[in-house]
Amino acid sequence: MTAFCGIELRHPLINASGCFDAIAARRAFGDFALPFSAYVSKTITLAPRQGNPPPRLWETPAGMINSIGLPNRGLAGYLEHDLPALAQLPVPVITNVMGSTVEEFCELVEAVAAQDAVAAIELNVSCPNVATGLDIGADPRELESLLAALRPRAAKPLIVKLTPNTADVGACAAGAEAGGADAVSLINTLRARALAPGGSAPWLGGGNGGLSGPAIRPIALAQVSLVAARVEIPIIGMGGVAHGRDARDLLDAGATLVAVGTESFRDPAAAGRIAGELQGTFSQIAR
Amino acid sequence: MTAPFGRRRAVALERRRVGRYVVIAAADELARAQPGQFYMVSASERWGGGEGERPFLGRALSVMRAGEEGRVEFLLEDVGPGTHRLCELEPGEGIELVGPLGRGFTAPDGEALLVGGGIGIAPLIGAQEQWGGLALLGFRDAGHAQAGALVAGALIATDDGSSGHHGLVPELLIAELDRAPRPILACGPPAMLDAVRAIALSRDVPAQLALEAPMACGFGACWGCVVATVDGYRRVCVDGPVFAAEALA
Numbered sequence: 380m381t382a383f384c385g386i387e388l389r390h391p392l393i394n395a396s397g398c399f400d401a402i403a404a405r406r407a408f409g410d411f412a413l414p415f416s417a418y419v420s421k422t423i424t425l426a427p428r429q430g431n432p433p434p435r436l437w438e439t440p441a442g443m444i445n446s447i448g449l450p451n452r453g454l455a456g457y458l459e460h461d462l463p464a465l466a467q468l469p470v471p472v473i474t475n476v477m478g479s480t481v482e483e484f485c486e487l488v489e490a491v492a493a494q495d496a497v498a499a500i501e502l503n504v505s506c507p508n509v510a511t512g513l514d515i516g517a518d519p520r521e522l523e524s525l526l527a528a529l530r531p532r533a534a535k536p537l538i539v540k541l542t543p544n545t546a547d548v549g550a551c552a553a554g555a556e557a558g559g560a561d562a563v564s565l566i567n568t569l570r571a572r573a574l575a576p577g578g579s580a581p582w583l584g585g586g587n588g589g590l591s592g593p594a595i596r597p598i599a600l601a602q603v604s605l606v607a608a609r610v611e612i613p614i615i616g617m618g619g620v621a622h623g624r625d626a627r628d629l630l631d632a633g634a635t636l637v638a639v640g641t642e643s644f645r646d647p648a649a650a651g652r653i654a655g656e657l658q659g660t661f662s663q664i665a666r
Numbered sequence: 667m668t669a670p671f672g673r674r675r676a677v678a679l680e681r682r683r684v685g686r687y688v689v690i691a692a693a694d695e696l697a698r699a700q701p702g703q704f705y706m707v708s709a710s711e712r713w714g715g716g717e718g719e720r721p722f723l724g725r726a727l728s729v730m731r732a733g734e735e736g737r738v739e740f741l742l743e744d745v746g747p748g749t750h751r752l753c754e755l756e757p758g759e760g761i762e763l764v765g766p767l768g769r770g771f772t773a774p775d776g777e778a779l780l781v782g783g784g785i786g787i788a789p790l791i792g793a794q795e796q797w798g799g800l801a802l803l804g805f806r807d808a809g810h811a812q813a814g815a816l817v818a819g820a821l822i823a824t825d826d827g828s829s830g831h832h833g834l835v836p837e838l839l840i841a842e843l844d845r846a847p848r849p850i851l852a853c854g855p856p857a858m859l860d861a862v863r864a865i866a867l868s869r870d871v872p873a874q875l876a877l878e879a880p881m882a883c884g885f886g887a888c889w890g891c892v893v894a895t896v897d898g899y900r901r902v903c904v905d906g907p908v909f910a911a912e913a914l915a
Contacts, residue, residue, distance in 0.1 A: 403886025403904045404671075407767055411671035429898050436880050436890035440719030443882055447889045450899065592722060644883035645708070645724060647764065648672025 381416065383613055383635055384536035384561045386471050386498055388416035392626065392654045395617050395640030396475040396501060396540065397421045397447065402464050404647060414651035418465060419473045419638070420457070422503045423491070425483050427453035431585035437573035442592025442619070443641060444571045446585030449477065449503075454490055462496050471498035473538065477506050481528050492533035499536040502529070505544070505567050516567075517545035519554030526558025536561040538615065541606070543595075544570045548602045549609040556610045563606060564615035564638065566599045592641040593619040600628055607633025621649070623656020630657075667700050669885075673724075673764045675710055678755040679737065685812025687785065688742045688753045689730065692761045697738035699729040701793035702770030702853075702876050702908045706884040707740065709751050710760025721748035726881045726891075726903070728853070729766060730788040730816075731795065738763075741788040741813070767884045768907050771874050773797055774849040780817070781839055781862050783854025784810065789876050791816050793851055802842065804835030804858060836861040847871050850911075853878075863911040873911035877902050 381391045396419045404411065430450030437444040452460060457474075465472045474491045478484035484502065491497050504516030504525070515521050522539065529537060539555040541548055543566040552563050568589025573582040581587065599618025606614055616634030619641070620626050626637040637657075642649040680691040699705075706724035714722055725748040731739040744753045755761060771793055778799040780790040787803050794801060794817055801820035805811040808828035814820045822830030823838050831838055835858060842848070847869065852862045853876035866873035879891035879902040892899035893906070894915040900906070 397889075398887060400886045400889075403901070406904050407669060407885035408671040409668035430889060430892065433890075433892055433899075434880065435892065436882055436888070438720055438722050438880075441714065441722055443723060445882070445888065445890060450889055450892075641882075644888055645722075646673035646762075647883070647885055647887070651672075 381636065384499060386417070386536070388471070388636070390416045390654045391630065391636045392650045392657070393417045393615070393636055393638050394419050394643060394650065395638040396503070398640040399643050399647070401468060402461065408647070412651070413468060413470060414648055414654065415470060417471045417473055417498070418468050419501060420461070420465065420475050421451055422449045422475045422477045423451050423454055423457045423487065424449060424477055425454050425487060427451065427456060431583070433584050434582060435584060437582055437588065439573070439590065439592070439594060442590055442594035444573050444583065444588040444590050445568070446583040446588035448585050454487060458490065458494065462494060466496035472496055473499045473501050475501040475503055475540070477503035479506055481525055484525060484529055485532055488529050488537070489532045492535050497535065499538055500533060501538040501540050501564060503540050505540070505542040514542055514544060516540070516542040516551060519547070519550040522551055523554040523558040526555055526560050530559035538562040538564050540567055541565040542567045543598060543602055549605045552606040552610045556612050560612060562613045562615065563610065564617065565606060566595065566602050566618045569595055569598065591619070593621055595619050596625060600632055603629050603634055604632040620653065623653050623660050626653055626657045627660045667698065667703065667766055669765050669767055670696055673762050675760050676763050678757055678759045678761045680757055681755055684816060686743060686810045687813045688744070689739055690742060690752060690755055690761070691737055691739045692763065693736060694738045694763060695736040697732045697736060697766070699732040699738065699766035700770035701796055702728070702789045703766040703768050704728045704884070704907060705738070705740070705763050705765030705767065706881070707752060708748075708762045709755060710762055712751060716747040716751060718747065721751060723882050724762070724764065724884065725749060725752065726878070726884055728788040728876065728907075729792060731792045732766070741785060741791075741816075743785045764884060768903055769905070771851050771876070771908050774799070774851060775872070776849060778849045778851050779839065779842055781835060781850055781852040781854070783835055783858040786854035786858070786876070786878070787813060787817060789853050790851065794818065799851070800842065802835050802838040804854065805829070834858070834861070836865060839865055843869055843871065849873070852876065863914060866911045874908050875911055875914065876908045877906050
C-alpha cells in the first residue's frame with residue numbers, strides 16, 4: 380500500500396490527466412481491470428469546451444506532440460454525467476480542474492470539493508493569465524496567491540500540476556507549497572511545435588502543442604529531483620514513464636506516486652505491466 | 667464488439683504483395699472484428715529507430731478480413747515509417763495488436779454499393795464477404811488498381827485511365843444509383859468521401875462512411891482523432907470510424 384495525502388492506494392501508479400478515459404475505455408474494452416491505483420480525470424473547465432480544431436497530433440522521435448485544447452462538458456456536465464460514472468471505479472477519483480481566473484478556479488474547486496465521489500483535486504495551472512500572458516503556473520508568486528485563495532475553499536487535498544515551461548520549477552513548487560498545496564505533480568507536457576510537411580506553417584490546428592513520451596523522460600527526472608529538494612509535500616512524478624525502472628527512478632528522485640501518460644496510448648494496460656516491473660525492482664533490492 | 671483490454675503479441679503469418687499494396691495476416695485467436703472495425707498495430711521488434719527515429723505510436727489499420735479460424739488480415743500501403751516497417755514484417759515476426767476497436771458498419775438494409783478509394787478498400791472486402799454488394803473502387807493507376815482483385819466483381823476507376831473507367835469513383839456511383847438506388851458503405855480519401863456524402867444526401871440514400879484519422883491510442887483516451895459532426899467534434903476511434911453521412915458536418 381502507498382499513502383498519499385491521507386489516501387491509501389494499492390500501488391504507486393496512477394494515470395496522467397488526459398491520458399486515459401475510463402468511460403470511453405469501457406466502450407472499447409467492456410469490463411476490464413483498471414490498472415491505476417487512483418484515477419485522474421481530464422481537465423474540467425467552468426464552461427464546456429469543444430477543444431482545438433484538428434489536426435491535434437504529431438508523432439516525434441520517441442514521443443508525440445498534442446494540441447487537444449481541453450475538450451470537456453464543463454463543470455455542470457461533469458458533475459451530472461461523468462462523475463457518477465467515475466464514482467463506480469474501484470479506486471479513488473482525483474478531479475483535474477482549470478480556471479482562467481482566480482475566481483473561476485475558486486468556483487471549480489468549491490463545487491468539486493463538495494462531491495463525495497472526489498478524493499482530491501488537481502489544479503491545471505498551465506493556462507495563461509489574461510493580464511500578463513504568462514502561464515499562472517510559471518510564476519511562483521501567482522501560484523502562491525492562487526493557492527492561498529483556494530486553500531480555505533477545500534478540505535480535500537489540492538495537487539498542483541506544475542508546468543515545465545518555466546525558468547525555475549523548484550521555485551514554482553515552493554510557491555505552491557507556501558500557498559497551501561498538499562502535493563505537486565510534474566511534469567506537464569513541454570511546449571513544442573510541429574511543422575506541416577514541406578512547409579514552415581504549424582501543423583497542429585492549435586498552433587503549438589505539448590511534447591510527451593520517452594523523449595521527455597530525462598527532463599522529468601531532473602525536474603522531480605529539483606522539486607524534491609525544495610518542498611516537503613508529496614510529489615507525483617511523470618514524464619515518459621514506460622517501464623518499471625522509469626517509475627523507480629522517479630520514486631528514487633523523491634516522488635511518492637508515479638503517473639503513466641503517453642505509454643497508455645501505446646498499450647492501455649501499460650500501467651499494470653509497469654506496476655509489476657516496479658515490484659520486481661523492489662524484490663531485486665531486497666535480495 | 668469490444669476488445670480484450672491491453673496490447674497483445676501475435677505472430678505475423680503471411681505477407682503478400684497485391685500491386686502497390688501489401689496484405690499482412692496475423693494469428694489472433696481473439697480476432698472476430700466486424701467490418702469497419704480497426705486495430706492499433708505495431709511491430710514487436712524495430713518499432714522506433716527508423717526514419718526520423720520513428721515510428722513510436724501504433725498505427726490504426728482497418729480490418730480487411732477477420733476469420734473465424736483465428737486470423738486477421740490488414741491491407742497496407744508503405745507511406746511512412748510505421749507502414750514501412752509493417753510492410754516489411756516477415757512471417758514468424760511478432761506483431762502487437764490492440765483491438766478490434768471502434769464502431770464498424772451495420773448491416774445495410776438490402777444489397778449495398780461498396781464505394782472505396784485506395785487503401786480505403788480494406789474494410790469493404792470484409793463487408794462484401796459478410797453482406798454481398800457491388801463494389802465500386804477508385805485507384806490512382808493500374809498498379810494500385812491490382813488490389814481491386816481482392817473484391818469480387820468490382821468495377822474499377824483510375825485517375826489516369828490505365829485501368830477501368832478513366833475518372834473518379836463517384837462517377838461510377840452516380841451511374842449505379844441511376845440504375846437502382848441502394849444503400850452505400852464507403853471508405854476512402856477525404857475528397858472521395860465528401861463526394862460520396864454529397865451524392866448520398868442529395869439522393870436521399872443511406873450512406874455509412876468509414877473515416878480515417880491519425881490516432882495516438884484508438885480507444886478514446888487521447889482525443890486526437892476528432893472529426894466535425896453536427897453534434898460538434900466526435901472521436902473517430904470510439905464514436906466511429908463509421909459515421910452516417912448525415913451525422914458529419
